[in-house]
Amino acid sequence: MSRQAFxxxxxxxxxxxxxxxxxRGGIRVLGMESDWKRAQEQIEALHPDVVLMEINGDQEFSPPAWLSSIRSLPDSKQTTIAVSFHNNHLFIWxxxxxxxxxxxDLVEAIRSA
Amino acid sequence: MAKIHILVADDHTIVREGVSLLLQSEPDIEVVGEARNGREAVDKTLQLHPDVVLMDIAMPEINGLDATKRIKAARSEAHVLVLTVHESDEYFFQALQAGASGYVLKGATSAELVAAVRAVYSGGIYLHPSVAEKLVADYLKRDSSQTNQHDRYASLTPREREVLILIAEGATNQKIASKLVLSTSTVQTHRANIMEKLNLHNRAELIKYAIRQGLIQLE
Known part of the structure; x- marks a missing residue:
């Protein structure tokens, strides 16, 4: 079964x-959201294997905000991957x-996460 | 149907690959190449002859603005569409001066990007809505400031306008008094009224104002 991502x-x-x-890489994308609160609701409802987050220097999307967002998720089964397009960086929680x-590389990271 | 041939130049691999895939999914667009920096963008434009070059600004080796200049100098028919995170006017004007036909922010939707590609391919100019909004706001602000200045000038009496020009030309109170057949204290009163009405605080500001309004000319 293919991996599912949000x-x-x-x-x-x-x-x-x-x-x-x-x-294209065979990952099923269950949904997309730009607002973290709405994303949280959908993640809780959809149970993706992986949550892929765009992070950058902006406060809401910064690594500290990312950490606090992940901690607020009740379901710890999914892996969270954060990608910074600004400096081509990958963080696997x-x-x-x-x-x-x-x-x-990103698809492989999701598959093996 | 002739397809729009496009070259995607961005040093961020995922962005470049993703944007290429996104554009490639449009029936009238074909991505003919990708470039990882400004130098590659120039070389590949000359080699692959794309109709549109999608150009990031911050890139290694040669930045997107310099690459745009080189592309337009060597192949003027190529339309450059800048895709950037930079929202400031400074970059926007530099991009247009370098020869870009459009400016899209990375906060755009994919539909906006595709619309921008089609617009510049057809010979038009595309401005991302938030950039256009900013430009219009700046224009209106400037226009309103000019209107204010015009209103202030209109509030001067004919005599005050004469005194204003003479002060701006460097005449002393005594000289003005003598030329306009007034007492120096009357000239001083006119001077104070002019400063107050025009919201100016010293002679340097008054000279600048007179030059801006075309009341005097620099020799």
Whole structure:
């Protein structure tokens, strides 16, 4: 069964682009949301395997905000992956932090998370 | 149907790949190449002859603005559409001066990006709505400030206007008094009234005002 992901984005363009890249890579995208509160409701309802978050320097999308957002999720089964498009960085919650190579790399990270 | 051939230049791999895939899904758009920096964008434009180059600004080797200049100098028929996170006027004007035909922010939706590609391909100029809004607001602000200045000038009496020009030309109170057949204290009163009506605080500001209004000319 293919891995299921939920995308939390800041830039709609990136959200759409990532959805296409993941779908091409065989990942099923269950939903997308730019507002964290609405995203939280959907994540709780949809139970994706992975939550993929866009992070950057903006307060709402900064790594500290990301950490606090993850902690607020009641279901800890899903893995959260954060991607910074600003500096091509990939953070896998409590596992890994490294440079992101390309879309194949991101798909592999989701598959193996 | 002739497709719009596009080159996507962005140093962020995921963004470049994602945006390419997004554009490629449109029936009238074909992504003919990708570039990881400004130099590659120039080289690939000359090699692949895209109709539109989607250009990021902050890129290594040559930035997007310099790459745009080089592309327009070498291949003027290529339309450059800037895709950037920078919302400031400074970048926007620099991009247009460099020869870009459009300016899209990364906060745009994919539909807006596609519309922008089609607009610049057709020879038009595309401004992201938030940039256009900012420009209109700036224009209206400037226009309103000019109207205020005009209203203030209109509030001066003919005699005050004469005195204003003479002060701006560097004449002393005595000289003005002698030229207009007035007492120096009357000239001083006119001077104070002019400053108050025009909301100016010293002679330098008054000279600048006179130049801006075209009342005197720099030699």
């Amino acid at each position: 995308i939390v984005y800041q830039h709609p363009l990136f959200g759409d682009a990532i959805r296409l890249l993941l779908t 409590q596992k890994e932090e490294r440079s992101l190579i390309d879309a194949v």
